[in-house]
Amino acid sequence: MLQRLICECGAELSSCAAFCLNCGRRHAVGCGVYVSESRVFVRIFGERDFEEFSIKRYDEDVSIRNLYEILAERIYSYRVESIVVSGESEELIDEALEGLRSTLYPFDVSVSDAFDSPQSFFERLERVLRLEKELKTVKIPPEEKIHGSHSTIIGGREGYKLILSLAKSPYVKKVVPGVIEGNATSIGGGVKLKLTRSDEKGNVRALLIDGSSVQQVYVITTASSREEGEEVLKLLSGYVRDLQE
Structure with missing residues (x-):
């Protein structure tokens, strides 16, 4: 769901999760990528809401490489620091992990368990992201x-x-x-x-x-x-x- 808002610096943003090119502030708190046999679904979580899109997946080596290059470029535009990958199967999760890690350096890409649907994965990931924001952190080597x-x-x-x-x-x-x-x-x-x-x-x-x-x-x-x-x-x-x- 798209939502226009104003950054703290006064610049207008295209969505709740957009990166501000004016002041360099991140508004994305996390990103989920879910891979099915036919499509790849992406949800970028903002501080209060989210933005999402999907891209058709073709089961060919060249098309798959191009797919993850396009995904990486779009995800990078949000300057999101961490991406969590899930999918319909372990094989599809491994595919996405390899494809994104090779193109999204230096962002942190990790994996979740397989889920039956993108919606169930994204709902679960959002709960985790919100919890992470609430939990205290420690800065000790x-x-x-x-x-x-x-x-x-x-x-x-x-x-x-x-x-x-x-x-x-x-x-x-x-x-x-x-x-x-x-x-x-x-x-x-x-x-x-x-x-x-x-x-x-x-x-x-x-x-x-x-x-x-x-x-x-x-x-x-x-x-x-x-x-x-x-x-x-x-x-x-x-x-x-x-x-x-």
Whole structure:
């Protein structure tokens, strides 16, 4: 839905999410891209409303490359800082992720789960974006967020990288590696980090797994309730997923 408004500098904007060329102010707080077999849907979220458009998708290599170049150019015009990608299937999500990351540098492009429709994805993303705006953030170097009496982190360098990925979130205050336990069976596949649940205070529990060894990890967040904690957990899943793909 389009809406004309005036920027703080007095310049007229074409929509609620438009970038002001006069003063350089961003009005977009996030962007969602949803890919179906026939179309790609884009919604740019402004501070109070949103703008959206879609482009037909042709299942040919050259057409697909051109599609994401056009999308990248249009998204760039809003100067939006982060883009979240979803779609009808994991294959389409991967296609969009690769296409946008190759053309949208240096913006942050991340992935969500598959959704049945663009509307359900955009509604979900809007709730997350609004929550992110309400949540407090912490400006501490990620390395300084890792604490606890258990200084050993299983998995060596890979285990540490996974723990550090959690600490990079601005909604994480502290990451505490905990007790290391043996497991009867090995899941294989190298070092893995599994986010399990949020507690009533909004903090997140995780398991770092290396072969038959399992280490509990406690993630202290800026969330204040289980509901907010579950949303932070989903955001953290994106950080971890990128490293484990």
